[in-house]
Amino acid sequence: MQKSKKIVVLGHFGVGKTSLIRRFVTDTFSDNYKVTIGVHITKKVVEISVENEVSLILWDLEGTDDIATIRNSYLLGTHGAVFVFDVSRPSTFEHLKDDLKIISDKMPKVPLMVVGNKSDLVTESELKEVLDEQEISVDFLTSAKTGKEVNTLFLKLATLLTTDA
Amino acid sequence: MLDTYQKKYTNNNRQFVLIDKTGIVLESDQTLMKIAFGHSIFELHPFFESLTSVFESKEEVNFYGIHIPFEDQLFIVDIKAAPVKEGLLLILKDLTEHYNSYQKITQTRNESVIKTELTVLKNQELAERERFKNSFIQNFSHELRNPLTSIMAIIEILGDTEMTNEQLQMLDFLKESNTNLRLMLEDTLSIGMIDAGQLQIQKGVFDLHKFFELLIFTYKAKAKEKGLKFDCLWDEKIPKLVEGDRLRLYQIVTNLIDNALKYTEQGSIQFDVKLNQKRANIVNLRFEVTDTGVGISEENKDAIFESFRQVKSNGTTKGVGLGLTIAKKLLLLMNSTIKMQSTLGEGSKFYFDLSFEYPLFTDSNSELSSKARRPKIEAKHLDQKKYKILLVEDDTYVQTTLFKILLNTNRFKIDLAYDGALVLQEVVTNNYDLILMDVNLPNLDGNQITRLIRDFPFKNIKNTPIIGITANAYEESIAECLKAGMQKVLTKPFEKDDLLKLIYKILK
Ligand SMILES: Nc1nc2c(ncn2[C@@H]2O[C@H](COP(=O)(O)OP(=O)(O)OP(=O)(O)O)[C@@H](O)[C@H]2O)c(=O)[nH]1
Ligand SMILES: [Mg+2]
Numbered sequence: 001m002q003k004s005k006k007i008v009v010l011g012h013f014g015v016g017k018t019s020l021i022r023r024f025v026t027d028t029f030s031d032n033y034k035v036t037i038g039v040h041i042t043k044k045v046v047e048i049s050v051e052n053e054v055s056l057i058l059w060d061l062e063g064t065d066d067i068a069t070i071r072n073s074y075l076l077g078t079h080g081a082v083f084v085f086d087v088s089r090p091s092t093f094e095h096l097k098d099d100l101k102i103i104s105d106k107m108p109k110v111p112l113m114v115v116g117n118k119s120d121l122v123t124e125s126e127l128k129e130v131l132d133e134q135e136i137s138v139d140f141l142t143s144a145k146t147g148k149e150v151n152t153l154f155l156k157l158a159t160l161l162t163t164d165a
Numbered sequence: 166m167l168d169t170y171q172k173k174y175t176n177n178n179r180q181f182v183l184i185d186k187t188g189i190v191l192e193s194d195q196t197l198m199k200i201a202f203g204h205s206i207f208e209l210h211p212f213f214e215s216l217t218s219v220f221e222s223k224e225e226v227n228f229y230g231i232h233i234p235f236e237d238q239l240f241i242v243d244i245k246a247a248p249v250k251e252g253l254l255l256i257l258k259d260l261t262e263h264y265n266s267y268q269k270i271t272q273t274r275n276e277s278v279i280k281t282e283l284t285v286l287k288n289q290e291l292a293e294r295e296r297f298k299n300s301f302i303q304n305f306s307h308e309l310r311n312p313l314t315s316i317m318a319i320i321e322i323l324g325d326t327e328m329t330n331e332q333l334q335m336l337d338f339l340k341e342s343n344t345n346l347r348l349m350l351e352d353t354l355s356i357g358m359i360d361a362g363q364l365q366i367q368k369g370v371f372d373l374h375k376f377f378e379l380l381i382f383t384y385k386a387k388a389k390e391k392g393l394k395f396d397c398l399w400d401e402k403i404p405k406l407v408e409g410d411r412l413r414l415y416q417i418v419t420n421l422i423d424n425a426l427k428y429t430e431q432g433s434i435q436f437d438v439k440l441n442q443k444r445a446n447i448v449n450l451r452f453e454v455t456d457t458g459v460g461i462s463e464e465n466k467d468a469i470f471e472s473f474r475q476v477k478s479n480g481t482t483k484g485v486g487l488g489l490t491i492a493k494k495l496l497l498l499m500n501s502t503i504k505m506q507s508t509l510g511e512g513s514k515f516y517f518d519l520s521f522e523y524p525l526f527t528d529s530n531s532e533l534s535s536k537a538r539r540p541k542i543e544a545k546h547l548d549q550k551k552y553k554i555l556l557v558e559d560d561t562y563v564q565t566t567l568f569k570i571l572l573n574t575n576r577f578k579i580d581l582a583y584d585g586a587l588v589l590q591e592v593v594t595n596n597y598d599l600i601l602m603d604v605n606l607p608n609l610d611g612n613q614i615t616r617l618i619r620d621f622p623f624k625n626i627k628n629t630p631i632i633g634i635t636a637n638a639y640e641e642s643i644a645e646c647l648k649a650g651m652q653k654v655l656t657k658p659f660e661k662d663d664l665l666k667l668i669y670k671i672l673k
Contacts, residue, residue: 014279037241039228089283091282
């Protein structure tokens with residue numbers, strides 16, 4: 001049987017969690033915003049190298065502005081996590097450091113990717129300004145709209161999870 | 166009997182499923198979904214794959230809002246997973262309707278939160294840009310003062326030389342253009358000062374009737390040049406002497422009239438002042454400027470008061486100038502607002518109300534009228550000797566122009582210095598009657614030099630009159646110069662006559 005890995009995608013509402021997963025799984029994008037309630041779970045098999053496949057089970061969680069309120073059961077058995085913020089909306093990364101601390105307290109030892117999404121909405125220099133303000137290093141700057149860095153993100157995480165195991 | 170009904174009414178949203186430790190479905194009551202027995206429940210939906218960790222935890226776990234598409238239907242269920250001896254008991258509770266209505270509420274909330282945030286950001290960005298634009302324009306205007314002063318001075322010097330009529334006419338054009346440019350520059354700087362809160366209303370008693378007469382005198386001629394009529398009517402009951410900021414009132418009214426002149430091609434411009442109210446020692450007046458010009462379209466009615474905006478009229482764009490913006494801002498400083506009525510193609514009326522205190526008893530107004538007389542530039546009171554002036558200026562243009570102006574009078578002997586250190590040397594060895602000094606100098610600036618001179622132990626050096634020259638018209642920077650010990654500060658661009666007048670006055 002294939003290895004399967006559970007990945008939770010979390011972050012404030014409207015940052016593009018659903019869109020990132022949709023881009024990764026079906027390579028599509030929609031400008032319409034439909035709020036996610038509860039959790040949507042999808043699966044995608046990726047080939048990390050020849051003869052090395054892993055099935056990613058992606059948990060697209062309801063967005064929240066208070067990460068601490070995320071239900072623990074959603075995080076149960078998680079192998080990897082993605083925290084998404086929106087580079088065009090400061091409120092989604094204002095407390096990045098605190099948010100990440102809460103997440104790593106809830107899921108110690110789970111690899112976490114920090115992702116700034118909607119990179120298509122700001123200029124390079126604005127982006128740099130945003131990043132310089134953060135004490136935390138951001139792993140990926142993605143755009144679900146253009147697809148930039150989306151596959152790279154998930155493949156990197158998948159690789160990380162399979163080599164660690 | 167009853168339990169069939171009970172089942173129908175209480176349990177129809179709940180499904181019980183029993184699976185073994187490998188995920189094979191052992192039993193199911195099939196209330197919601199018809200699950201195939203003997204198969205792995207993992208095939209039903211990827212959610213179930215993660216149940217493996219519940220086996221390990223050995224505790225009951227509740228999952229909420231799980232979306233499970235089954236056949237043609239989407240179920241949104243809460244799932245309780247309880248470890249039992251056969252494996253795992255799953256209780257699926259169908260809450261599709263509940264979650265759908267919760268979704269709608271959250272949708273509205275999230276959208277409005279995001280929209281508000283983006284609007285705030287957008288406004289901040291606009292304000293930031295506005296600030297940048299204004300400071301850029303302010304700096305730029307300052308930079309323009311030096312070359313403008315030079316041009317003005319050279320024009321005046323040229324005017325004193327032999328010239329043909331044609332050349333004189335051209336010189337007039339040149340002068341006119343330069344004056345316009347200078348006025349625009351002053352306007353721009355005024356706006357900057359108002360915005361920066363550096364302009365203060367200064368009240369004093371003045372003769373309102375004279376004020377009106379001056380306007381009539383000025384604008385009758387101006388209007389006539391353009392083939393227009395100008396008239397000014399004021400209520401007889403308006404007190405003659407009032408207390409207010411005459412200069413700013415003049416600025417407001419002339420800006421409005423100038424604007425009317427600019428946009429009127431035929432007909433007339435009317436300036437009326439009406440008495441709204443007179444009580445105790447306060448009068449409230451209405452000032453109205455009415456024209457028969459092009460008028461302003463509805464869509465442009467706000468834009469015309471914005472600085473540096475262009476307004477489309479008859480398909481062409483035309484700069485509206487800064488007059489209206491200044492009038493509006495000055496009135497705000499005086500707690501009043503400018504109002505407007507306009508019909509496209511028929512004309513416009515701009516009006517505002519202002520209150521003035523007025524003295525109930527006055528001796529006479531003789532003092533006021535004598536003040537208004539314009540003094541001629543006379544140097545009769547001065548000795549026939551040549552006065553020694555030190556000119557400290559690092560800008561060569563300004564330097565040569567000043568040099569020429571002073572030299573042309575044939576009254577001065579002039580030394581030049583560019584640099585602070587040089588100034589002090591010169592001052593010690595020569596006994597100057599006056600020092601004319603740029604405030605912004607490299608190394609030591611004008612204020613520092615002034616302070617050093619004022620600290621000299623020798624009386625004749627220490628007390629040398631110093632006139633500062635600056636492109637910076639802000640009140641506070643002028644105050645700083647005076648504090649350093651300068652007698653007077655002249656702001657660029659200035660006219661030749663003003664400079665000479667000041668020099669003669671100080672030498673006296
Ligand atoms: N320009 C741009 N818009 C994006 C991008 N990603 C998402 N969006 C838009 O942002 C809005 C929100 O996207 P979602 O993917 O629904 O956000 P979410 O994080 O899943 O939101 P919740 O489910 O409420 O937590 C949608 O209108 C998307 O079209 C992106 O990379 N660029
Ligand atoms: Mg979503």
